[in-house]
Amino acid sequence: MLAISKLTGGYFPGNPVLQDVSLHAQAGSLTSVVGANGAGKSSLLGAIFGFLPQVSGTIQLGGDALAGLRTDLVARCGVRMVPENRGTLPSLSVLENLQLGGLGLPREEIARRVEAELERFPRLRERLKQRAGMLSGGEQQMLAIGRALMARPRLLLLDEPSQGLAPLIVDQIFELLGTLRGGDMTIVLVEQDVGLSLAISDYAYVLEKGRVTLEGPADTLIDDPYVKQAFLGIA
Numbered sequence: 001m002l003a004i005s006k007l008t009g010g011y012f013p014g015n016p017v018l019q020d021v022s023l024h025a026q027a028g029s030l031t032s033v034v035g036a037n038g039a040g041k042s043s044l045l046g047a048i049f050g051f052l053p054q055v056s057g058t059i060q061l062g063g064d065a066l067a068g069l070r071t072d073l074v075a076r077c078g079v080r081m082v083p084e085n086r087g088t089l090p091s092l093s094v095l096e097n098l099q100l101g102g103l104g105l106p107r108e109e110i111a112r113r114v115e116a117e118l119e120r121f122p123r124l125r126e127r128l129k130q131r132a133g134m135l136s137g138g139e140q141q142m143l144a145i146g147r148a149l150m151a152r153p154r155l156l157l158l159d160e161p162s163q164g165l166a167p168l169i170v171d172q173i174f175e176l177l178g179t180l181r182g183g184d185m186t187i188v189l190v191e192q193d194v195g196l197s198l199a200i201s202d203y204a205y206v207l208e209k210g211r212v213t214l215e216g217p218a219d220t221l222i223d224d225p226y227v228k229q230a231f232l233g234i235a
């Protein structure tokens, strides 16, 4: 379980872009953080993943205190992130990208996990030898998610997986994300597409100008008059 309490942080001292953010995400659940451009969604993931320069407050993942740790140490605690730009290595093949996700594991275990990800993403199997840079946006997103899952993370952070993708591909990716719920993994998804993310989430937070302004079970928020008016374009 992820427990964030009174998190304030930003890029420069005295100029916080996150203010007093508290967030809880149960193991096995999918929690989304929704908000407009510039609300602080990526900064929040940056604070968890160790690359927001100024951080105060606590970020607890099970028994591990993450606030202020460097990214490599956060990763060692079992956290993986799929960043906004997807972060796959363009000149390496699909296979090599997946294998990198299992870095440090025994070779046979890496092979087993690669196979599991190819089962999950059959499209990647067809493109195994292709360079990641030659994939479509949707395929790159699948590769980025598959690579993160190779580590079997305790906490998976996803930054706007819908960005720049055709609606049909977005639907496929969100459907897949929905299927990742229910295991041991805690998933935190940040998204501008509020309707899509609430549809697959257990619980959600609305972030506005760096503050949590609303939270609740996703199926309650989806019917909230303010959420409808401000984010779903329904009067």
Ligand SMILES: Nc1ncnc2c1ncn2[C@@H]1O[C@H](COP(=O)(O)OP(=O)(O)OP(=O)(O)O)[C@@H](O)[C@H]1O
Residues within 6 Å of the ligand: 011, 017, 035, 036, 037, 038, 039, 040, 041, 042, 043, 044, 192
């Ligand atoms: N590297 C940076 N240095 C300084 N300020 C930054 C940096 N990155 C973001 N910010 C500022 O922090 C605030 C929050 O930005 P952030 O990227 O976290 O928002 P976001 O919700 O992820 O937006 P988007 O939906 O556009 O990705 C913004 O005011 C932004 O200008």
Ligand SMILES: [Mg+2]
Residues within 6 Å of the ligand: 041, 042, 043, 084, 159, 160
């Ligand atoms: Mg962002």
